[in-house]
Amino acid sequence: MIEHPIIAAIALVMIFEGLLPFIAPKVWKNMLLQLAQMEDIHLRIFGATMMVAGAITFKYIQS
Template identity: 40%
Template sequence: MWVDLLRAVALVLVIEGLLPFLAPERWREMMLRLSDVDGRSLRIFGGVLIGVGAVLLQFVH
């Protein structure tokens, strides 16, 4: 189980690193825009991402 968790974390790091590697200026602009978004909206967006990820994991499993 720990190996699967480490693989998942490694994959997240690879995916998260793609945008700053390929388009650093656009990534920086996106981060600046995100700093203006209120906390409630970010929390809702994060919750939706968690839900979508959980459903996707069920389909894959």
């Protein structure tokens, strides 16, 4: 059983975040270049959307 679920969640995020640079580094670099050229408001909207989706998912798996 997992003693510290928050640490497990952070570890899973690290695994998922590392997949693309490991599998396709050129694609990852191009994506970062595109992100750097985006307007701040679009990045904020994306970030807010991801946080809401994560919160809904977290709430769903807790019930």
